[in-house]
Amino acid sequence: MDTDLAARLADVDARIADAARAAGRDAAEITRIVVTKFHPATLVQDLFDLGVRDVGENRQQELSAKAAVFAENRALRWHFIGQAQANKARAIRAAASVVHSIDRPRIADAFETAGEADAATLDVLLQVNLTTDPGRGGVAPDELESLAAHTAACRTLRVRGVMAVAPLDEAPAAAFERLRGYADRVRTVVPDANWISAGMTADFAEAIAVGATHLRIGSAITGPRPPRD
Numbered sequence: 610m611d612t613d614l615a616a617r618l619a620d621v622d623a624r625i626a627d628a629a630r631a632a633g634r635d636a637a638e639i640t641r642i643v644v645t646k647f648h649p650a651t652l653v654q655d656l657f658d659l660g661v662r663d664v665g666e667n668r669q670q671e672l673s674a675k676a677a678v679f680a681e682n683r684a685l686r687w688h689f690i691g692q693a694q695a696n697k698a699r700a701i702r703a704a705a706s707v708v709h710s711i712d713r714p715r716i717a718d719a720f721e722t723a724g725e726a727d728a729a730t731l732d733v734l735l736q737v738n739l740t741t742d743p744g745r746g747g748v749a750p751d752e753l754e755s756l757a758a759h760t761a762a763c764r765t766l767r768v769r770g771v772m773a774v775a776p777l778d779e780a781p782a783a784a785f786e787r788l789r790g791y792a793d794r795v796r797t798v799v800p801d802a803n804w805i806s807a808g809m810t811a812d813f814a815e816a817i818a819v820g821a822t823h824l825r826i827g828s829a830i831t832g833p834r835p836p837r838d
């Protein structure tokens with residue numbers, strides 16, 4: 610067992626607890642997802658042995674390969690946090706418990722079609738673009754309610770809330786404050802969609818302050834990512 614990994618995980622969890630306390634929140638209502646992208650499946654096993662149950666991946670192939678290693682492990686939940694492509698929806702759906710990156714009607718439709726043979730519904734989040742750069746991914750805020758209505762009408766999808774990545778050129782606290790407003794707007798369409806997926810290594814305390822329910826933390830826990838081949 611990697612004692613550094615255990616120490617980093619404990620340190621991050623202590624910082625989450627501190628940020629929750631400072632915000633008057635209960636840390637038990639916050640799900641800490643460990644982003645394991647680029648790292649081998651052995652790291653996921655080490656994390657599982659340390660009690661981690663929620664892990665995140667941003668590419669379909671890597672998600673599918675690692676999830677296959679843990680196919681017998683019903684306790685581990687895989688979160689897909691990357692940009693989704695319609696032709697990968699079936700493979701993502703087969704592996705993931707939650708998809709954080711629904712950002713256009715066509716992607717919602719692809720996941721819906723992929724799930725028609727399934728009994729279970731898929732939890733999904735609507736990814737919102739907090740920048741003015743369309744290349745950054747996420748739905749433009751003025752299209753959010755219509756995307757929420759479209760996705761909520763998909764029988765096999767359950768809209769749980771919103772997801773966002775902080776912009777590079779703005780203080781995360783200000784951007785996440787907008788995200789909280791977008792989460793409220795989604796709840797005018799889907800009243801119980803109360804998840805907010807926000808906060809990474811550099812900004813999870815700011816995300817907790819605005820009410821994030823799901824943190825996506827990679828390098829602070831895993832250490833630096835190995836280079837991608």
Ligand SMILES: *Cc1c(COP(=O)(O)O)cnc(C)c1O
Pocket residue numbers: 644646667690691774808809810811825826827828829
């Ligand atoms: C990689 C990634 C993260 C984690 O990033 P860190 O800075 O390593 O914590 C979170 N969210 C998304 C969408 C990512 O791609």
